[in-house]
Amino acid sequence: MREETDVLIAGLGPVGAALGVYLGRMGVRAIAIERDMDVYPMPRAAHLDHETMRLLHLAGGAEAVSKASQPLSAYEFRNAKGELLTGFLPKGALAPTGWPWTSMFHQPTLEHALRARLATLPSVSVRLGHALRAYRVEGEGVIAEVETPEGTKEIAARFLVGCDGGNSTVRRGAGITFDDMGFDEPWLVIDTVLTGGVTRISTVGLQYCDPARPVTSMPMAPGRHRFEFMLLPHEKPEDVMGDEAIAAMIAPYHDPALFEIERRAVYRFHALIAKEWRKGPVILAGDAAHQMPPFLGQGLCSGTRDAANLAWKIEAVLRGRAGDALLDSYQAEREPHVRMITGMAVALGKIVCTQDAEAARARDKDMLAAPEDKRMNEMIALEGLKSGVLPGGGMVAPDARFRGARLDDAAGYAPILVTREESDATRAFVASGAFTVALSALEDGAEGFAALMNGAPALLIRPDRYVFGAGEAAALLAAWSAYLAGGGVAASIAAA
Numbered sequence: 001m002r003e004e005t006d007v008l009i010a011g012l013g014p015v016g017a018a019l020g021v022y023l024g025r026m027g028v029r030a031i032a033i034e035r036d037m038d039v040y041p042m043p044r045a046a047h048l049d050h051e052t053m054r055l056l057h058l059a060g061g062a063e064a065v066s067k068a069s070q071p072l073s074a075y076e077f078r079n080a081k082g083e084l085l086t087g088f089l090p091k092g093a094l095a096p097t098g099w100p101w102t103s104m105f106h107q108p109t110l111e112h113a114l115r116a117r118l119a120t121l122p123s124v125s126v127r128l129g130h131a132l133r134a135y136r137v138e139g140e141g142v143i144a145e146v147e148t149p150e151g152t153k154e155i156a157a158r159f160l161v162g163c164d165g166g167n168s169t170v171r172r173g174a175g176i177t178f179d180d181m182g183f184d185e186p187w188l189v190i191d192t193v194l195t196g197g198v199t200r201i202s203t204v205g206l207q208y209c210d211p212a213r214p215v216t217s218m219p220m221a222p223g224r225h226r227f228e229f230m231l232l233p234h235e236k237p238e239d240v241m242g243d244e245a246i247a248a249m250i251a252p253y254h255d256p257a258l259f260e261i262e263r264r265a266v267y268r269f270h271a272l273i274a275k276e277w278r279k280g281p282v283i284l285a286g287d288a289a290h291q292m293p294p295f296l297g298q299g300l301c302s303g304t305r306d307a308a309n310l311a312w313k314i315e316a317v318l319r320g321r322a323g324d325a326l327l328d329s330y331q332a333e334r335e336p337h338v339r340m341i342t343g344m345a346v347a348l349g350k351i352v353c354t355q356d357a358e359a360a361r362a363r364d365k366d367m368l369a370a371p372e373d374k375r376m377n378e379m380i381a382l383e384g385l386k387s388g389v390l391p392g393g394g395m396v397a398p399d400a401r402f403r404g405a406r407l408d409d410a411a412g413y414a415p416i417l418v419t420r421e422e423s424d425a426t427r428a429f430v431a432s433g434a435f436t437v438a439l440s441a442l443e444d445g446a447e448g449f450a451a452l453m454n455g456a457p458a459l460l461i462r463p464d465r466y467v468f469g470a471g472e473a474a475a476l477l478a479a480w481s482a483y484l485a486g487g488g489v490a491a492s493i494a495a496a
């Protein structure tokens with residue numbers, strides 16, 4: 001018998017799980033299928049930025065991460081002599097979102113927390129041990145063929161979202177190819193547990209740009225440490241994966257006895273961006289849509305932003321508040337960010353991965369020419385949205401305290417209208433599932449919202465926390481409805 005749902009999520013990695021929670025919070029009917037029975041066991045993400053922590057908080061994943069994470073005091077790229085080539089420094093303890101600029105963590109902790117939150121949401125059904133085999137587009141939706149422990153079944157869905165990772169069945173089924181941004185390097189990645197009850201050996205994340213062997217050394221969650229070793233041209237994975245080989249590679253930096261090896265894997269780091277992120281009812285998110293080298297720790301961060309950008313748009317289309325074209329704004333808004341961050345990760349990767357001694361000398365001469373304080377940069381930030389918002393909007397809204405907690409907690413994954421005074425327009429908006437708050441009711445952090453309002457009576461923030469615009473409340477809400485109905489084009493709508 002064929003089952004029916006509104007959204008079929010293929011793949012329950014962190015991106016599929018976050019998408020499932022966002023949809024579930026809005027009561028959207030969804031089925032999430034996952035091929036494996038447990039979360040992915042191999043070493044992967046170690047860093048989350050502050051915006052991602054905020055979005056994961058809305059998905060129920062940040063609390064567990066926060067309890068088992070630590071910030072970086074700096075992220076540095078040093079040459080074989082230990083000289084600073086470039087680096088990044090956080091601007092103080094907390095970012096305006098209310099989260100640390102960096103959280104060094106353990107990916108399975110996040111994935112378990114997201115799955116636990118998902119299990120509390122009645123409109124989303126999770127099916128482990130269920131693999132998407134194939135699908136076809138029929139009418140307005142898709143019919144998916146799913147291999148289950150009880151045999152092959154069909155699931156009909158209005159939307160199929162491929163969150164099924166780098167080798168995505170959904171992407172291949174849609175015939176979508178990648179734009180290759182030119183990076184393909186083999187690295188051994190080692191996750192270790194610190195021995196003797198040690199919680200950390202450093203608060204600095206380091207890239208040792210030594211042409212003899214490029215090495216990454218990163219604090220993770222307290223009590224854990226990550227090493228990454230680039231393979232040399234003559235090396236095969238089996239040459240570097242043994243305990244002795246690993247100890248020999250750690251030894252120039254630390255006493256290998258400090259570390260117990262927990263997980264090891266050889267990866268090829270790529271920079272790939274899908275040419276299309278949506279084909280009718282088929283949509284890609286996370287690694288299925290893009291993969292980048294991990295030198296900025298942004299792959300999972302980017303996938304989380306995808307999920308946060310997408311879920312409310314799917315909901316608005318399903319409930320008839322938005323036309324189908326709104327979903328085209330997903331790639332238009334997300335791809336520039338992914339291209340920018342992938343380009344930066346590739347550029348940093350090329351600095352790190354230099355194995356030619358002559359090229360490394362030229363690199364060092366060039367980079368060391370700048371004074372040392374000019375070689376350190378602020379932690380990277382994405383530019384604001386250029387579309388999908390009113391003129392003057394597009395920046396990430398800060399968080400504030402409201403009734404002793406985060407405003408984000410009170411608002412949830414919904415649009416937020418901040419007003420100077422209540423009106424009929426705001427009451428109607430609340431009835432549509434949005435959250436409204438008076439500026440005067442905000443405690444710590446109200447000034448950030450006042451600055452964004454710039455004297456206007458109201459400020460509208462999208463569920464993914466980008467500022468839609470400022471203006472008269474009634475005009476803003478009319479602009480928001482028109483934006484949804486008009487397929488995500490807002491730039492020409494006057495707010496006031």
Ligand SMILES: Cc1cc2nc3c(=O)[nH]c(=O)nc-3n(C[C@H](O)[C@H](O)[C@H](O)COP(=O)(O)OP(=O)(O)OC[C@H]3O[C@@H](n4cnc5c(N)ncnc54)[C@H](O)[C@@H]3O)c2cc1C
Nearest residue numbers: 011013015035044045046047132165286287297299300301
């Ligand atoms: C060494 C390394 C370090 C990294 N460091 C960072 C970092 O510090 N910060 C950061 O933000 N990112 C980092 N990343 C990237 C990050 O791990 C990924 O971007 C993230 O895991 C992608 O999540 P996802 O949910 O899109 O895909 P995945 O995590 O790959 O999940 C996809 C899921 O889909 C399932 N699946 C696949 N095919 C099917 C099918 N046919 N049917 C059903 N289920 C299916 C899989 O079993 C899997 O569970 C790193 C990656 C690596 C390799």
